[in-house]
Amino acid sequence: MLKARIRIAFFITLLVGGSALAQDRVTVIRAGQLLDVTSGNLLSDQLIVVRNDVIEAVGDASRIRIPNGAIEVDLSAATVLPGLIDAHVHLTSDATVNGYDSLARSSIRDAIYGTYSAGQTLAAGFTTVRNLGASQYGDVALRDGINDGEVAGPRMLVSGPSLGITGGHCDSNLLPAEYDFNAGGVADGPWAVRQKVRENVKYAADVIKFCATGGVMSKGTTLGAQQFTQEEMNAIVDEAHALGLKVAAHGHGTDGIKSAIRAGVDSVEHASILDEEAIQLALENNTTLVMDVYVSDYILETGAEVGMLEESLAKEREVGAIQRESFRRAHEAGVNIVFGSDAGVYPHGLNGRQFARMVEFGMTPLEAIQAATVKAAVLLGLENQAGILSEGAYADLIAVAGDPLDNVAELEAVGFVMKGGEVFLDELSGND
Numbered sequence: 015m016l017k018a019r020i021r022i023a024f025f026i027t028l029l030v031g032g033s034a035l036a037q038d039r040v041t042v043i044r045a046g047q048l049l050d051v052t053s054g055n056l057l058s059d060q061l062i063v064v065r066n067d068v069i070e071a072v073g074d075a076s077r078i079r080i081p082n083g084a085i086e087v088d089l090s091a092a093t094v095l096p097g098l099i100d101a102h103v104h105l106t107s108d109a110t111v112n113g114y115d116s117l118a119r120s121s122i123r124d125a126i127y128g129t130y131s132a133g134q135t136l137a138a139g140f141t142t143v144r145n146l147g148a149s150q151y152g153d154v155a156l157r158d159g160i161n162d163g164e165v166a167g168p169r170m171l172v173s174g175p176s177l178g179i180t181g182g183h184c185d186s187n188l189l190p191a192e193y194d195f196n197a198g199g200v201a202d203g204p205w206a207v208r209q210k211v212r213e214n215v216k217y218a219a220d221v222i223k224f225c226a227t228g229g230v231m232s233k234g235t236t237l238g239a240q241q242f243t244q245e246e247m248n249a250i251v252d253e254a255h256a257l258g259l260k261v262a263a264h265g266h267g268t269d270g271i272k273s274a275i276r277a278g279v280d281s282v283e284h285a286s287i288l289d290e291e292a293i294q295l296a297l298e299n300n301t302t303l304v305m306d307v308y309v310s311d312y313i314l315e316t317g318a319e320v321g322m323l324e325e326s327l328a329k330e331r332e333v334g335a336i337q338r339e340s341f342r343r344a345h346e347a348g349v350n351i352v353f354g355s356d357a358g359v360y361p362h363g364l365n366g367r368q369f370a371r372m373v374e375f376g377m378t379p380l381e382a383i384q385a386a387t388v389k390a391a392v393l394l395g396l397e398n399q400a401g402i403l404s405e406g407a408y409a410d411l412i413a414v415a416g417d418p419l420d421n422v423a424e425l426e427a428v429g430f431v432m433k434g435g436e437v438f439l440d441e442l443s444g445n446d
Contacts, residue, residue: 040065040084041435043411044075045094049418051387051402054380056419062094064409067434072403089413089430092442095383096403097141097168097410097433098425099390100365102262102283102304104358105131105145105170106152109312112231112321114188125152132160132167134363137439139428141410142169142390142400144354146223146262146283147176147184149198154218166438169408171394174219175199176264177210177250182241183229183264199224204249207242211253222254223283226263227270230313230329231322231359237333238267238287247277260395262304266333268292275301281393283354286337288344296349302393304354305341307375308368310334312360338375345376352393353386366426369418379422409435413442 041064048060061078063071071078080086106124108131125148135143145153153172159165175198178184186197201210211222226242228235235241242250247263254261255278263274266286274282275295281302285292296303313322313330345351353372355365372382391401400408413430429442 038065039435040070040081041087041409041432041437042080042084043087043094043432044090045092045413046090047093047417048072048403049093049095049383051096051380051384054419056093056417059090060094062403062411064432064435067409067436069403069405069407069409071405087437087440087443087445089443092413092415092430093417093424094403094411094413094430095418096387096401097408097412097431098139098366098386099142099144099353099394099396099401100135100140100355100357100386101144101281101352101390101393102146102306102354102356103135103143103362103365104147104356105135105143105156105167105362106148107358109359109361110320112317113323113326115321117188121150121152124149125155128152128156129159129165129167131358131362132156132165132170134361135357135365136166136168136431136433137428138363138365139412139425139431140168140365141408141412141431141433142394142396143171144221144262144394145170145172146221146264147173149175151175151217151219157220158218168433169400169410171220173221173223173262174214174217177201177207177214177222177224179225179241181234182225183227183232183235184225185232187233187235202246204245207246207250208253211250211257211259215257215259219259221260221262222250223262223264224250226265226274226282227267229264229266230333231326233323233325236267237329238269240267240270240273242270242273244273244276247273247279251277251279260393266337275299281352284337284356285344286333286340288340293344293347293349296344297347300350302350302352302389303344304352304393305337305344306354306356306368307338307341307371309356309359310337311367311371312364316360338371341372342376345381350389351377351385352390353382364426366428369422369425373422379419382422383418383425409433415442
């Protein structure tokens with residue numbers, strides 16, 4: 015039923031929105047409570063005026079004039095906050111297809127699956143995501159389909175194929191030698207990795223991702239082992255930054271994390287095994303950590319049922335608790351931590367389950383929400399555009415029935431979603 019409602023809302027928007035844009039489409043949202051994610055204040059009886067795809071005004075209902083002809087949305091019994099941002103997803107990855115079963119899935123099939131997962135993600139309240147890794151630029155195609163109004167989904171920043179060493183976490187290691195197959199982002203040596211960065215830019219990537227260490231889900235890699243030399247990492251970051259793109263480094267092992275930070279990456283993904291030097295380096299270099307502290311639950315509870323390799327399950331048993339302790343210590347030290355779920359390893363649409371884990375391992379509810387709004391927007395280069403409800407920002411907002419500052423798990427049951435001024439889900443206002 016939820017999927018059907020999303021589709022109906024989306025196609026009504028396409029039919030009505032096209033003609034409405036000839037004139038200004040104005041919507042006024044009445045918020046019973048509005049969370050100012052910058053100050054942490056919960057404001058009562060607020061109006062948000064949306065003109066086309068941006069916010070025109072926000073403030074006390076008594077002070078804002080409702081424009082003539084505006085569509086009114088009554089969320090006076092709900093809490094409104096900015097659309098959420100997930101800085102680490104894999105929309106073209108199906109969590110139920112793993113290990114050797116994945117060899118039967120084409121990159122085209124993955125991209126088609128992405129049209130489903132994009133809808134699930136948007137319905138969960140995530141109006142912006144950063145997609146870190148997809149074969150054959152399937153994420154570029156998905157992003158463009160969403161931008162052109164062909165697919166319902168979140169605003170996407172995408173990396174295309176992740177860069178990795180031969181046989182590393184970002185390679186494909188399931189086939190025997192006679193197939194002589196390497197993943198699309200594989201490169202070895204400083205000039206080869208520069209060429210791969212340029213190739214991803216050529217095919218319209220928004221961000222560069224590389225694998226600095228082994229990983230949980232890859233065959234034959236060790237979590238603690240560094241992948242790429244310091245020289246290669248330096249070359250990746252230098253080339254990407256010269257071309258105006260930020261860089262995200264997958265990193266579980268301590269040495270690889272520290273090398274990536276020294277190279278100047280903008281974020282370290284997972285950041286599982288942190289020592290004090292790594293935490294200090296992150297602070298000194300203003301490096302953001304994107305730590306997926308819910309996904310371990312899904313892997314250990316469900317991984318065997320969905321075909322994950324026993325090797326992967328064993329690595330998750332080893333690293334999960336260590337990562338959560340690293341999260342606690344990094345947060346206590348003041349490292350900038352941004353929300354990233356790794357959805358695609360677990361089912362899309364369940365992204366919000368991570369909030370409760372972030373609170374369990376040291377954050378306040380407000381800090382967890384800020385990690386998925388204002389802080390994530392800065393990492394993605396969307397500050398003052400996304401993750402905030404203010405004049406001139408994208409008209410991306412969500413609503414929940416309760417108070418997420420009292421119970422952050424409210425964000426697991428988002429009941430209203432607007433992205434770019436268009437309503438994609440409404441179970442709270444009572445509007446027809």
